Amino acid sequence: MDKFFTAVRLQEDLCKGCINCIKRCPTQAIRVRKGKAVITKEFCIDCGECIRICPHHAKLAVYDPLSILEDYEYTVALPAPALYGQFNNLEDVNIVLTALKKFGFHDVYEVSGAAELVSELSRKYLEEQEQKMPFISTACPSVVRLIRVRFPGLLEHLLPIKAPVDLAAALAREKAVKETGLPAEKIGIIFISPCPAKVSAVKNPLGYSKSEVDGVIAIKDIYPRLISLMKEVEEKQQIENLAISGKIGISWGGTGGEAGGLLTDNYLAADGIENVIRVLEDLEDQKISSLEFIELNACNGGCVGGVLTVENPFVAKVKLIRLRKYMPVACNHLDGSEVKHWEWNREVNYEPVFKLSEDLQESITMLAKVEELCEKFPGLDCGSCGAPTCKALAEDVVRGVAGEQDCIHILRQYIHRLSDEISKFDN
Amino acid sequence: MSKNIQLNYQVSAEDFTRAGEASSDVKSKLKQMGVNPEIIRKVAIAMYEGEINMVIHAQGGAIQVTLSPEEVHMVLKDKGPGIPDIELAMQAGYSTAPDKVRSLGFGAGMGLPNMKKYSDVMNIETELGIGTTVTMTVKIQ
């Protein structure tokens, strides 16, 4: 698998070459060239900001179609906790879970159930590895990718524990094999995801070699039919008792939920990719000290605000809070050796994708050229050249992928000069 | 074209919101150069402390940074009151920061000690009533 696999793509025929996405991308991964947006996948962190902003709906996420259910003899749905925040007046998650079975899944396994185990594993880990504090959450794959390309000094602080979805997948498969007697490969473990970042994390995990998840579908794709199935389940009072999690697990769907499960006050939780970057910058400079845990979510509000969800993130968060009100604190506990392979088994390395050259001297020469070009450009960051800022264009020129005259202001000066010269000839 | 690159920054007085802009810019340039993360961290911390010092004690100043393949050289110059007792100022925890500043979480007295700790060579020239110039060098190779 390509180590820079990302799940965000451009649908070219819809792209009008407007500059909305280049302005929003937090890693400056997008340029407009020849009237179409181009994503440099090495820079992309799958945050989905460009999907949110594109007025022409030309950015999309790749994930599996609902027909993936037909590829397996037996399927288990893994609903992300963020799913529960999408519905109005939901009082019992069992309605959602039963509806998922009606939808065509043979069984369901709540990711929030595994999240409670991850909370407990994290608590232990934090206690044992105190010297490596503060730990940075690794539940949002977008954040992990960002750290990998931009904050090398923070890699050692990543909490090396698998995301709840991966633990849930392993447990769900184990259960399905036991119950059906089918060989493991005939069982499809399908994650219902709030975002493209989690799609990439399944296809190409960071921190471990292979994910147990077989397919990923989007919350927004399953939503319309699920609503009507839920109504049916409720009307006919056919609600099955399938839920396995409590407050701690469900809370993972919104910001601060993971931190809450650690039962410490000494944490920081930030959401929204711009805010996340600011926190990481400050952490890198050691401006924030003596914290135990840092929870970072690329999306506003946390996963309830994922780009593949439907509800307003802040409304969804309120709904989650209401829903968990009468739940027990946690329903899952570690007892002995029940959970296997929960720890990362692979190092996450720094990928210096923003490096200008392999050679230090050459990089310096290039940097000097960038500075020089920045002086020359008008500093308007107008985006007409297809780069988000004048500085980004300068870097593109130095990298050899754009020309100075892509700047319309430089071009205009050039044309003026040219016409002056020509008029001299005329006289 | 010269072998090195020189960068100039102005640090404005009493503006905590902007302190850190210079070190942040240098940091991103070092990343573009592909410098070892550990060295970037040293430069970032040393320089940020310097910026904060300028804001707290000296009503701003100017920073000049020279990047070469061998080292990062920083000259932080201010026209502040000067440091009466350098040895004392170098002690961890010693601070003359006013309460207003401390209440913001700065002025813990780690500025100069941290600058020394994270740079390979540091030199302070100070004259009372005239100003202070701190030079720091962090080796890249």
Ligand code: SF4
């Ligand atoms: S997903 Fe995020 S990082 Fe990737 S191109 Fe879109 S805005 Fe940029």
Ligand code: SF4
């Ligand atoms: S915050 Fe959650 S939904 Fe958003 S990118 Fe991260 S993992 Fe995905």
